[in-house]
Amino acid sequence: MTLRESAGRLHLATLALAVLVVLVWSMLSARYGAYVLPSPRAVVRGLVSIVASGEIWKHTAASLFRIVIGFGAAVVMALLLGLGAFLSRTVRGVVHDVVAVLNATSVFVWIVVSIIWFGLSEWAPIFTTFMITLPVVAANIVQGVESVDRRLLEMGDVYRLGGGEKFVSIVIPSTLPYLVAGMKVGFGLALKVSVVAEIFGVTSGIGYIMNYSREILETQMVFAWAVVMILVMIAADTLVFDGISRRLARWR
């Protein structure tokens, strides 16, 4: 690896910017005090302490569990809607409209409504995650179904592939990249939304612990947990979704 290559890989410019940010941050922290803006060192110490105590795994796992349930259900639902959109033009139109309405609905609506419906329980963040990610994933799948090359389907007809065979050999492979793209965006959204819903009524999860840290005036822990959230997001992107995308693009 040449110097230039390794510089590219480490994003040296970004690193330089990070150093600058940390410097400015330290100065502002000294100026305004630890409650408003804790020092970078205090945040790092906070991170080390939750890793050492194992608290990091407890709250991350709780958040991820809710995301997996809510987001997973949204993906399953979106797949069913996509299948419906493939089979019927009418269903496709309805899905389009429903997606438009859901996309226009605020996160806060679902948080409040889910607290009314499910009380202060696990189900509030799960339901909120479901309702927010469903339109994103569904819109992508429907777009994938619509973009299936008609000429390939016609080829399937000429060679008399059955409906099931056409679905498996033509429709699914055409739609998969759209599904993965939708899931990638949807998962990011799920993580951001579910932690907000965790502010209310649950006693675990990254959102809960951030809000709790604020209440007991431990601002450095708010920052530490924000860092955890960012790391989880980046890990999911690079380890899961990029891997899947690369696998799918094998034949290109």
Add this chain to the structure above:
Amino acid sequence: MAVKLAVEDVGKDYLIPVIDRVSFTVEAGEFLCLLGPNGCGKTTLLRILGGIEPATRGRVLLDGETIVAEQSHQRKVGVVFQEDRLLPWLTLRENVALVLKPLGVAPAGRRRRADEFLALAGLRGFEDYHPGRVSGGMRQRAAIARALAIEPDVLLMDEPFGALDAQNRRIMQQEVRRIWQETGRTIVFVTHAIEEAVAIGTTLVMLSARPARIRELIRNDGRVARTTLVDDLNTMIMEEVERQQGARAR
């Protein structure tokens, strides 16, 4: 020779009549080229022959059986389209093997037959390549292999080399000619390139301007010199192009 394909008074209307009334027969083992000005309905006629689209009038008989749209007849029709229409996520072998599934060929047999026909089309050694990794000419070879693998009663080709450069085009013309001689298949080949038709077809059908009728049916058996034939057909096609433009101007 036995009549393989009979086109009887076939016509097609969309908003306007595209094909007026066309009748001709194709004998078994014949290589028939459908010629005509652009937009005269050649592709539409081929799609009717393949049972992809229904005709408005008339009928098409393949071995005496009526071809209807949606492929519910028992005859086998292989089609090579203008584009290769290979599934990009499957290897060339898998692409060919896929169309053997509906014929009830067992997996091992599908694989063997796919390799056999890929080799016939000059693709030995490329069986495991994905379409995106080979050239346009090779993709059309694979599409031809796929069409031949079902052992079709008739092979329909719709300007299959339109997207290829001149050199590849000439190579593929020779290849199709060779494959035709080796397999003895009946071929209907649509093209607007007169030299191409004269170089490979045994029978040339020149269609008129839209709505299409048969302008001329020529046996390309060497009795007329090829250069003369090319000149005559060029004159004809220019007349038809002018007629089509005249009709549009009116």
